[in-house]
Amino acid sequence: MSFVQCHELGGLGPMVLGAVQLGLNYGVANKAGQPSRESAHEILLAAWQHGVRAIDTAQAYGESEEIIGEHLERYPEHNFHIFSKISPGVDHRDATAILNAARSSCQRIARPLASLMMHNADALHLWDEGLGQAMKRCLDAGFAETLGVSIYTPEQFLAALQIPELRVIQAPFNVLDRRLLDSGLLDRALDSGRVIVLRSVYLQGLLLMDADKLPAHMGFAEEDVRRWESLCASHACAKTLAAMQYVRHAVPRALLVIGCERTDQLLANLSLLMSPDFPAGMKEAIEALKMPDERVINPSLWPKL
Numbered sequence: 001m002s003f004v005q006c007h008e009l010g011g012l013g014p015m016v017l018g019a020v021q022l023g024l025n026y027g028v029a030n031k032a033g034q035p036s037r038e039s040a041h042e043i044l045l046a047a048w049q050h051g052v053r054a055i056d057t058a059q060a061y062g063e064s065e066e067i068i069g070e071h072l073e074r075y076p077e078h079n080f081h082i083f084s085k086i087s088p089g090v091d092h093r094d095a096t097a098i099l100n101a102a103r104s105s106c107q108r109i110a111r112p113l114a115s116l117m118m119h120n121a122d123a124l125h126l127w128d129e130g131l132g133q134a135m136k137r138c139l140d141a142g143f144a145e146t147l148g149v150s151i152y153t154p155e156q157f158l159a160a161l162q163i164p165e166l167r168v169i170q171a172p173f174n175v176l177d178r179r180l181l182d183s184g185l186l187d188r189a190l191d192s193g194r195v196i197v198l199r200s201v202y203l204q205g206l207l208l209m210d211a212d213k214l215p216a217h218m219g220f221a222e223e224d225v226r227r228w229e230s231l232c233a234s235h236a237c238a239k240t241l242a243a244m245q246y247v248r249h250a251v252p253r254a255l256l257v258i259g260c261e262r263t264d265q266l267l268a269n270l271s272l273l274m275s276p277d278f279p280a281g282m283k284e285a286i287e288a289l290k291m292p293d294e295r296v297i298n299p300s301l302w303p304k305l
């Protein structure tokens, strides 16, 4: 069954496994580093066994695609729907480079992608200058079922919405970054039949950190993290549960991409996702939280160590 049919029938479930953690040392709170190859395989196996049916990866995520490919070779019956993104380093004016990039992802995972996505949304302005044709040729060649894009800002989201061929849009959304909801863009996209995949439910782990223990280079986020921490404490709600359930309640039609670097995190996240517990009044309290500056909510602006 195609990924779109599966999604429309509710067969994908709400969670997409985020696979950047499998291929790279990732995350602001990360102490353990990239999981070993065996741990990465354990995460993929546990994900399938617990009903996860979609994976988000990218050519830029180190060994992530390769590890997924190894898993599918071991378990060909694991019919994951895989979204992958073209490396931002590929020349988006060069149709052959785009086709070669798409082909190389398919070769690594040894099957067509559910969605071939652009990782570099700034290149969307090239859509009518050959990029759109090149992406559509990737569909004709059988490299993917759909096309999509991953965005960072509401402006990029709006640009994606102008291109009907982009059926899948991945975007950040969490308790501190509610810009796409407030602007009405999420509803507009969902109403037009797009598949919306939300990431950064934990803001790369920042929302789960102790405000008192932020590393020095993240000090600029302390006040916002503390405000969020106090709100969770006043509702006697764990930060993990509040962060996850807020996104579920605010945008119930979206898929959530959640990155895990250990099997226990995966299982914890699945149970948080299914939990019926979300304190009354918490959604409204979160929506009354002051939204931080973009430098706090956009990880691509954080200082690199």
Ligand SMILES: NC(=O)c1ccc[n+]([C@@H]2O[C@H](COP(=O)([O-])OP(=O)(O)OC[C@H]3O[C@@H](n4cnc5c(N)ncnc54)[C@H](OP(=O)(O)O)[C@@H]3O)[C@@H](O)[C@H]2O)c1
Pocket: 017, 018, 019, 020, 021, 026, 027, 028, 029, 030, 031, 032, 056, 057, 085, 119, 150, 151, 170, 199, 200, 201, 202, 203, 204, 205, 208, 240, 257, 258, 259, 260, 261, 265, 266, 268, 269
């Ligand atoms: N431009 C793009 O397209 C783009 C950009 C970024 C990410 N992504 C995708 O989105 C996925 C998710 O990444 P994200 O940035 O959105 O991260 P996130 O889901 O907001 O946070 C993930 C981090 O939170 C921590 N964590 C996860 N579950 C936890 C639990 N139950 N308890 C405690 N800590 C937990 C882990 O870090 P620690 O254990 O280290 O604390 C993990 O690395 C990635 O895997 C990737 O597939 C896409």
